[in-house]
Amino acid sequence: MTSAAPTAPARPRLWTPSRVLVTRSAAALPHGRRILERLESAGVRDVELLSGDRLPNLRGDGDRAAFMAAKQTLAVVVGAPSKRRLQPIPPSADWRFDLAEGCPAHCQYCYLAGSLTGPPITRVFADLDDVLASLDGYVGRGGVTSGTVERGGEGTTFEASCYTDPLAIEHVTGGLARAITHVGTHDWSGPVQLRATTKFDDVAGLLDLPHHGRTRLRFSVNAALVARRFEGATASVPARLAALGTVARAGYPVGLTIAPIMPVEDWRAGYGELLDAVGAVLPDGADLTVECITHRFTPNSKATLTDWYPRTRLEMDEDLRVQKRGKFGAVKHVYPKPVMGELRSWFAGAIAERLPEAQLLYWT
Template structure:
C-alpha cells in the first residue's frame, strides 16, 4: 500500500541561490563511520566543499572536546563536525509529540547560533554537530514502524499524513545537506521505497539551500517545513541562519516542486509590534506560495527550562532574550521537569490572534497544533 504520487505544481522550479552555507573548521570521522557507505559519501562531499581539516580516527571514540569551558572552547565546538555511528539503542525510534509518530535522527547538533536554541536544554556536552553514518541501514529498518504510531498514524485529525518520521528533532538537516547529502538520501528513499503503508518524512529548517532537493523523486512523501519568525526576532536572535526572506523563497521553490510544505512559526514571542510583524510574515508567505500548495502550520511559543537558561546565558552572555521566571508561568512535566511558559492571558491572546490571522491570510492551510 503506497501513497499517491504528487506531480510538481509548476514545471522546472528555479532554486534560489543559498545565502548561508556552513563550513566546519574541523571534522572528525570515527573508524566505523568511515567504513559505512554513507560515511564515505560524506567524506567525499566534505573534500569537494573544500574542508581541509578532516581527521580519520583510528577508533570510535571522539577526543575530549570540552576545552576549558570558555568562549573559545564553545566556538571551537560549534565549528566542529563529527561523523559517527550511533549506538544501536539510538536507532530504536521514540515518539515525538506533537510533531510526528517517530523521531528519526540524521544528526544531532546544529551550526546555527539561535539564542533561544532548544538543543541547549536537550543535548549534553560540547555543542558539536554529530552526523550519523549508518543512514542506509537506518532507512532499511523503518518498515516495522509503519502503522504503529499514535501521533498521526490512525488518528482522525492527522491520519491522512500516514506514519510520520521527524528528521529535525535534534538538528537542522538542511544546514548540513551540502556536506552530507543525508536529507536527499532520505527523501529519495521515502519517495521510491515500497512501503507497507502511507508514510511521510518531515523536516524543519532555518536554511535555504534547496537546489539539490527540487528534482528528487519525493512523490509527495516528504513535507519540508521552514521555521519562520517575526523580523525583529530573526534579526536579534537567529544568528548564522538564512534570513527569513531567503527561507520564504526556498519554501516557494520546494512547493513549486510539488513537495508538501509547512510553516513552523517558532518560537512565537509577544515582542513590541508583534501583530504587525507576524501579520507581515503571513502576508509574505501567502504572496510567495504557488497556487494549490499543500501547506500546514505549527505554532510554538517561546519557553525555557532552568537548564536551558543556564546554558544559553553561558553561550550568549550578552543576549537580550527575555528569560525572566517572574514573567512566566511554571509548568511541570510528567516526571517533574520544570518549564517556564507565557502566562495564561498572554497565551490566550497569542493563540486567538494567530488562529484568526492564519485562517484569514492562509485559508487553505491546516493548523496542526498550538503549543
C-alpha cells in the same frame, strides 16, 4: 515605463566546518564514505580519521572557547544501538530518527541547549542506510498521526529534524536527500510521510528528487524583529520564504514552523507581515501546514544559553512566566494563560484570514 530587471536571488548561506572528526566505524560505512567525498568536494581541509570510535576531548581552554570551537566542528559517527529504537515525538510526528545531532546556527533561544549535553558539536550518523531500512517496522504503529482522526491523512510520520537542522549540513552530508529518496521510492505497507524543518535555504539539491509527495519540507520562520535579534548564522527569513515557494513549486508538501512565538513589541504587525509574505510566495494549490510553538525555557537551558550568549536580550524572566511540568516532572517556564490565550486567538484568526488553505496542526 520599462520595469527593472528581476534581482538575482542571493546565494544560499552554507556552513562549512573548520574541523571534521571521523570515527573508524563511520569511515567504513557507505554513508560515511559519501560524506568524506562531499567534504573533499566542499574544500574542507581539516579532516581527521580517528583510529577508534571515541571522539577526543573537545572542551578547550574555557567555556566560551569550547563553545566556539564546538560550533565549528563536525563529527561523523555511528549512532548508539539505542538510536535504532525510534521514539514518538509529539506533537510533531509518530516517530523521530536522527540524521544528526547538533546544529551550526546561533539561535539564542536554541532548545538543543537543554536537550543535548557536552560541547555543541554537530554529530552526523554514518549508519543512515541501516536506520532507513528499519523504518518499515514502524509503519502503522504511531499514535500522533497514523490512526488518528485529526491527522490520519498524513500516514505514519517520521521526523528527521528533532535534534538538528538537516538542510544546514546537507551540502556536506547528503543525508536529507538520501532520506527523501528512500521515503519517496520505497514500497511501504501503508502511507508514510517524512518531515523536516529548517532555517536555511539551500534547496537546489532537493528539487529533482523522486519525493513523490511523501516529504513535507517545513521552514522555521519568525517575525522580523525576533529573527534579526536572535537567529544568528541562519538564512534570512525572506530567503527561507523564497526557498519555501521553490520547493512547493517542485511538488513538495510544505509547512511553516512559526517558532518561537514571542509577544515582542508590535508583535501583531510583525507576525501579520510574516504571514502576508508567506502568502505572496506560495503557488496556487500548495499543500501547506502550520505549526505554532511559543517560547519557553527550562532552568538548564537558561543556564546554558546565558553561558553561550552572555549579552543576549532574550527574555527569560521566571517572574514573567508560569511553570509547566511534564509527565516526568520536568519544569518549563511558559507564558501565563492570559498571554498564551491572546497569542493563540490572534494566530488562529490571522492564519485563517491570510492563509485560508493552510492546515493548523497544533499550538503549543
